[in-house]
Amino acid sequence: xxxxxxxxxxRNVAIIAHVDHGKTTLVDVLLRQSGTxxxxxxxxxxxxxxxxxxxxxxxxxxxxxxxxxxKDTRINIVDTPGHADFGGEVxxxxxxxxxxxxxxxAAEGPMPQTKFVVGKALxxxxxxxxxxxxxxxxxxxxxxxxxxxxxxxxxxxxxxxxLDFPTLFASSRQGWASESPDGPRESMAPLFDLILKYxxxxxxxxxxxxxxxxxLLEGDQFLGRVLTGRIHAGAVxxxxxxxxxxxxxxxxxxxxxTKLLAFRGLERVAVEEAEAGDIVAVAxxxxxxxxxxxxxxxxxxxxxxxxxxxxxxxxxxxxxxxxLAGTEGDKVTSRVIRARLLREAEGNVAIRVTESADKDxxxxxxxxxxxxxxxxxxxxxxxxxLSVGRPRVLxxxxxxxxxxxxPLEDVLVDVDxxxxxxxxxxxxxxxAEMKDMRPSGGGKVRxxxxxxxxxxxxxxxxxxxxxxxxxxMNRNFAGYGPWRGPIAGRNKGVLISTGNGESVTYALWYLExxxxxxxxxxxxxxxxxxxxxxxxxxxxxxxxxxxKQLTNIRTTSKDEAxxxxxxxxxxxxxxxxYVGDDExxxxxxxxxxxxxxILDPHLRKRAQKAAEA
Numbered sequence: 001x002x003x004x005x006x007x008x009x010x011r012n013v014a015i016i017a018h019v020d021h022g023k024t025t026l027v028d029v030l031l032r033q034s035g036t037x038x039x040x041x042x043x044x045x046x047x048x049x050x051x052x053x054x055x056x057x058x059x060x061x062x063x064x065x066x067x068x069x070x071k072d073t074r075i076n077i078v079d080t081p082g083h084a085d086f087g088g089e090v091x092x093x094x095x096x097x098x099x100x101x102x103x104x105x106a107a108e109g110p111m112p113q114t115k116f117v118v119g120k121a122l123x124x125x126x127x128x129x130x131x132x133x134x135x136x137x138x139x140x141x142x143x144x145x146x147x148x149x150x151x152x153x154x155x156x157x158x159x160x161x162x163l164d165f166p167t168l169f170a171s172s173r174q175g176w177a178s179e180s181p182d183g184p185r186e187s188m189a190p191l192f193d194l195i196l197k198y199x200x201x202x203x204x205x206x207x208x209x210x211x212x213x214x215x216l217l218e219g220d221q222f223l224g225r226v227l228t229g230r231i232h233a234g235a236v237x238x239x240x241x242x243x244x245x246x247x248x249x250x251x252x253x254x255x256x257x258t259k260l261l262a263f264r265g266l267e268r269v270a271v272e273e274a275e276a277g278d279i280v281a282v283a284x285x286x287x288x289x290x291x292x293x294x295x296x297x298x299x300x301x302x303x304x305x306x307x308x309x310x311x312x313x314x315x316x317x318x319x320x321x322x323x324l325a326g327t328e329g330d331k332v333t334s335r336v337i338r339a340r341l342l343r344e345a346e347g348n349v350a351i352r353v354t355e356s357a358d359k360d361x362x363x364x365x366x367x368x369x370x371x372x373x374x375x376x377x378x379x380x381x382x383x384x385x386l387s388v389g390r391p392r393v394l395x396x397x398x399x400x401x402x403x404x405x406x407p408l409e410d411v412l413v414d415v416d417x418x419x420x421x422x423x424x425x426x427x428x429x430x431x432a433e434m435k436d437m438r439p440s441g442g443g444k445v446r447x448x449x450x451x452x453x454x455x456x457x458x459x460x461x462x463x464x465x466x467x468x469x470x471x472x473m474n475r476n477f478a479g480y481g482p483w484r485g486p487i488a489g490r491n492k493g494v495l496i497s498t499g500n501g502e503s504v505t506y507a508l509w510y511l512e513x514x515x516x517x518x519x520x521x522x523x524x525x526x527x528x529x530x531x532x533x534x535x536x537x538x539x540x541x542x543x544x545x546x547x548k549q550l551t552n553i554r555t556t557s558k559d560e561a562x563x564x565x566x567x568x569x570x571x572x573x574x575x576x577x578y579v580g581d582d583e584x585x586x587x588x589x590x591x592x593x594x595x596x597x598i599l600d601p602h603l604r605k606r607a608q609k610a611a612e613a
Contacts, residue, residue: 009072009073009074009201010073010074010076010201010202010277010278011073011074011075011076011098011099011195011196011199011201011202012075012076012078012096012097012098012099012199012202012230012277012279013075013076013077013078013097013098013099013100013101013129013195013199014077014078014079014080014093014094014096014097014099014100014101014121014126015027015077015078015079015080015100015101015103016080016100016101016102016103016117016118016121017102017103017104025172025173026103026131026133026170026172027066027077028172029172029175029188030066030068030077030188030191030192031066031068031265032175033175033187033188033189033192034068034069034070034192065077065078065079065228065263065279066079066263066265067262067263067264067265067279068265070192070195070196071192071196073196074278075192075195075196076097076263076278076279078093078096078097078279080093080117090117090120091120091124091306092215092216092290092291092305092306093215093216094120094121094124094126095124095213095215095230095305096215096229096230096279097126097230098126098199098200098201098202098203099126099127099128099129099195099198099199099200100118100121100126100127100128100129101128101129101130101131101191101195102118102121102128102129102130102131102149103131103133104130104131104132104133104145104149105133105134105137105145106132106133106134106135106137106140106141106142106145106169106181107134107137107139107140107141107145109141109144109145109148109149110145110148110149110152115152115156115414115472115474118152118153118156119156119474122153122156122157122158122159122162127161127162127165127198127199128153128162128165129165129166129167129168129194129195129198129199130146130149130165130166130167130168131167131168131169131170131177131191132145132146132149132167132168132169132170132181133170133171133172134171134172134173135169135170135171135181136171136173136174140181142169142181143181146167149167150163151442153165155414155440155444155446166194166198167179168190168191168194169181169183170188170191171185175187175188176188177189177190177191178190201277202230202276202277204231204232204233204276204277205232205233205234205276206233206234206275206276207234208233208234209233209234209295209296209298209299210231210233210234210235210236210242210294210295210296210299211231211232211233211234211293211294211295211296211299211303212229212230212231212232212236212280212282212293212294212295212303213229213230213232213291213292213293213303213305214227214228214229214244214288214289214290214291214292214293214294215228215229215230215290216228216229216290217289217290217348217349219343219344219346220283223258223259223283224283224284224286225283225285225286225346226261226281226282226283227281227282227283227285227288227289227290227294228279228280228281228282229279229280229294230277230278230279230280231274231275231276231277231278231279231280232276232303233276234276234296235273235274235275235276236257236260236273236274236280236282237257237260237272237273238257238259238260238270238271238272238273239256239257239258240256240257241254241255241256241257241297242254242255242257242294242295242296242297243255243294243295243296243297243299244285244287244288244292244293244294244295245292245293245295245299245301245302246291246292246302247291247292247302247305247307248302249300249301249302252287252288252292253285253286253287253288254297255284255285255286256284257282257283257284258283258284259282259283259284260272260273260274260280260281260282261280261281261282261283262274262278262279262280262281263279263280263281268281282294289349290349291305291306291307292305293305309350309367309477310477311350311351311352311365311366311367311394312367312368312393312394312407312409312453312477313365313366313367313368313369313372313391313392313393313394313453313457314363314364314365314366314391314392314393314394315363315364315372315388315389315390315391315392315576316356316361316362316363316364316388316389317337317341317361317362317363317364317376317386317387317388318334318360318361318362318386318387318388318389318584319332319333319334319337319360319361319386319387320332320385320386320387320586320587320588321387322387322526322528322529322586322593322595322599323500323526323527323599324524324526324586324588324593325385326385327588328385328588328589328590328591329380329383329384329385329588329589330383331382331383331384331385332384332385334359334360334361336384337362337379337384337386338355338362340379340382340384341353341362341364344375348375350366350367350371351364351365351366351371351372351375352364352365352366353365365394367477368453368456368475369391369456369457369458369573369576369577370460370573372391372576373572373573373576376388376572376576376587377572379587380572380587380588380589381589383589384587384589385586385587385588385589386587387584387585387586387587387595388576388584388585388587389579389581389583389584389585389597390576390577390579390580390581390583391457391576391577392454393406393407393452393453393454394407395483396480403482403483404482404483405480405481405482405483406452406453406454406480406481406482406483406484407452407453407477407479407480408450408451408452408453408478408479408480408481409450409451409452409453409456409475409476409477409478410448410449410450410475410476410478411427411432411448411449411450411451411456411473411474411475412446412447412448412473412474412475413446413447413448413449413463413471413472413473413474414440414444414445414446414471414472415444415445415447415467415470415471415472416443416444416445416467416470416471417439417443417444417445419466419467419468419470419471420437420445420447422466422467423447423463423466423467423471424447426459426462426463426466427449427451427455427459429487429488430451430452430455430456430459430487431451431452431455431484431485431487432449432450432451432452432455433449433450433451434447434448434449435448435449435450436448450478450481451475452483452484452487453477454487455484455487456475457577458573458574458576458577458578459577460473460573461571461573461574461577489580490578490580491537492515492533492534492535492536492537493533493534493536493537493538493539493540494530494532494533494534494539494540494583494594495511495514495515495517495530495531495532495533495534495539495540495542496528496529496530496531496539496540496541496542496596496601497525497526497527497528497529497530497531497541497542497543497544497545498527498541498542498543498601499525499526499527499543499544499545500525500526500527501524501525501545502522502523502524502525502545503519503520503521503522503523503525503531503544503545504521504544504545504546504547505521505562505564506546506547506548506562507543507544507545507546507547508521508544508564509562509564510546511531511532511542511544512564512565514532514534514535514540514542515532515533515534515535515536515540516532516533516535516565516567516568517531517532517564517565517567517568518530518531518532518533518567518568518569518570518594519531519532519544519567520564520567521564525544525545526595526599527599527600527601528595528596528598528599528600528601528604529593529594529595529596529599530583530593530594530595530596531544532567532568533568541601570592570594571592572585572587572592575592575594578594579594582596582597582598582604582607582608583595583596583597584596584597
């Protein structure tokens with residue numbers, strides 16, 4: 001008879017927070033006050049700390065798990081990704097923990113990105129602890145924010161037990177937490193004590209053979225592939241041979257554990273043995289992946305796991321071959337791009353890389369344009385230059401009927417009543433089918449749709465503009481369904497530069513009447529680069545380099561300073577969604593440029609004729 005028992009001196013908890021609500025500072029303070037590291041030790045949470053990306057890198061945040069010791073109890077703290085494109089990872093993280101800490105800014109209140117993760121946590125039956133942080137802000141409104149969190153939980157269908165959540169008010173920066181905003185401001189002890197009291201210890205099977213579910217995967221330059229998860233049953237020792245089973249119970253591989261690592265502070269430390277309930281990382285498995293079960297050779301049944309969402313979108317990544325190639329980045333060749341993409345695929349379950357026949361370009365498939373956008377943005381910051389094509393969805397054919405099938409997503413939208421009309425209209429143009437519409441309280445409406453993945457390419461930015469930044473959109477892969485017919489694309493042509501050089505104010509001033517410009521004066525341009533949008537539906541070749549002819553007749557009106565309309569600057573996501581099939585986005589550490597795939601106008605016309613024939 002297997003006995004389930006609790007590991008009394010261990011707690012596993014996840015932290016959910018919106019970007020910039022103080023998670024890094026909080027973890028920092030918890031590590032300091034628990035004595036995990038010295039006062040003067042430099043600590044950085046290695047997450048992407050950029051607001052404009054407005055989403056932390058889903059599964060690939062390196063500080064995934066931190067651990068502190070308080071009153072002889074080890075507390076494992078797991079970081080959660082903040083965005084729906086990483087939905088699968090969030091569900092897996094919820095499997096590793098027994099409680100969640102929801103961190104909310106005392107001025108901003110609960111933010112859109114946190115809703116998705118909080119919803120997953122509540123659905124998994126976890127009981128939340130709420131921390132209203134930054135109470136020391138002059139514009140803090142702690143009590144209203146506490147009520148907003150309650151309303152949010154209620155809107156997410158929390159149970160009565162979950163709605164009866166404990167709350168602490170805190171300032172991570174000043175290093176204190178308390179039961180009321182003006183309570184004693186001494187230390188984080190109230191939070192530590194609350195975690196010990198409120199989060200249950202992990203329930204595990206002690207006297208059974210070892211088994212653990214892989215929840216996270218990453219590539220490490222010294223250890224190779226590292227698999228992280230919580231030990232479900234039994235104990236494991238370093239250097240022993242164990243096997244990996246996939247979700248169907250088939251053996252993937254049998255191999256020796258080269259390194260067994262546990263989390264101590266921000267470090268991963270090699271340990272000789274680990275027991276049920278603890279979160280550990282294992283190296284030595286070349287093929288096993290997320291949702292597989294690592295176990296003793298005697299175990300036959302895998303642990304139940306949510307499947308990994310399949311890739312639904314693909315983009316081509318190729319070498320940057322524009323005239324400006326290599327002037328802004330130092331990693332330009334296909335060899336370094338290939339090595340970087342393969343490294344990404346090794347540590348990121350949701351990404352798949354295939355090399356083209358000519359070895360010059362790669363097809364990168366992933367879960368959504370956001371996720372691929374994050375990868376491109378990361379590579380760009382690391383000094384890479386590359387050209388990327390328009391994303392396209394991965395179609396399937398029904399083996400029985402021969403019918404074309406496309407990936408569909410369930411989209412859940414929360415908006416103010418005033419914006420429901422525009423959201424419904426825009427999504428129906430993108431072949432969405434509405435499934436449900438109901439008020440969700442506080443003047444908000446919750447809409448649910450079934451939308452083809454290709455209809456969502458480039459929609460997120462437009463959605464935020466349409467709802468003035470207040471709307472929340474969550475999407476989940478729903479499966480494949482019959483193709484829903486053509487979706488209208490861009491209905492305007494582009495303005496293409498005819499020469500190489502720097503753009504001139506005078507020339508741009510004359511081009512404004514042709515359409516909207518994407519560039520400022522004094523910007524490097526080249527033949528075949530897209531510098532604006534034509535007001536008509538055809539492409540137009542224009543000269544942005546034309547200088548003013550000098551004459552000796554002076555007129556005051558002629559020499560007045562030329563005022564240009566500010567150009568339309570595109571973010572990486574907008575550029576990727578904007579380009580057509582014969583166009584590319586050139587991405588470098590300093591610039592994002594749009595261009596035609598074939599730069600030479602004669603070759604381009606020839607290719608166009610051949611395509612039409």
